[in-house]
Amino acid sequence: MKILIDMNLPPRWIELFANAGLHAMHWSKVGPINASDREIMAWASANDYIVMTHDLDFSAILAATQGAKPSVVQIRGNDISPDVIGAKVLLSLRQVEAELNAGALISIDAKRTRLRILPLVRP
Numbered sequence: 001m002k003i004l005i006d007m008n009l010p011p012r013w014i015e016l017f018a019n020a021g022l023h024a025m026h027w028s029k030v031g032p033i034n035a036s037d038r039e040i041m042a043w044a045s046a047n048d049y050i051v052m053t054h055d056l057d058f059s060a061i062l063a064a065t066q067g068a069k070p071s072v073v074q075i076r077g078n079d080i081s082p083d084v085i086g087a088k089v090l091l092s093l094r095q096v097e098a099e100l101n102a103g104a105l106i107s108i109d110a111k112r113t114r115l116r117i118l119p120l121v122r123p
Contacts, residue, residue, distance in 0.1 A: 001097060003073070004044045006053035007033055009080060013052070016082040020090050025049070037061060044070040050100055052089075054080050059105055059120075066119040071100040076109040085110060 003024040005013050017024035027033075027040055037057045044051045045067075051058055052073040059072060073093070077085060085108070092113040096106055103118035 001093065001100065002047075002049045004030070004040070004047075004049040004051050004070075006040065006051060006055060006058075007035075008054045009052060009075065010082075013082050013086075016086045016090070022093070024052075041067075041070060059107075062105055062118060063120045066121060068103040068118045071104045071118065072106075073100070074105070074107040076107055088113075 001022055003017055003022060005011070005024055005026045007027050011026040011028065014024045014026060027035070031039065031043060037055065038061060040051060041058065041061055050071040050073060052075065054075050056074065059074060062072060075085060075089065079085070088110065089108055092106060092108050093100065096104060096115055099115060099117060100106070105116045105118060105120065107114045
């Protein structure tokens, strides 16, 4: 599992993932800091990364395009630091790893994790 951390999350997430044996990269090391969400999504899809973000626009892009990749992990809540929600994120990623590899949108907050399989289609 390779994780691309969006600009709205601190690079400190990389250390948390590395300590858990996961590969992660912050977008600031990949592309321009003012890149559009669509650019980030395209890069992640082409390079087989999962996007981790605090931004709801990524799920909107998946819904609008009915995209099957890349998977997106949305961190929700007031304090999104790895110190506060990191353990919950790691647990959730391990629980839904197969779904993330196949294409999924997960939303994680302190109380729960919600999973939706991609592509997102309206009933």
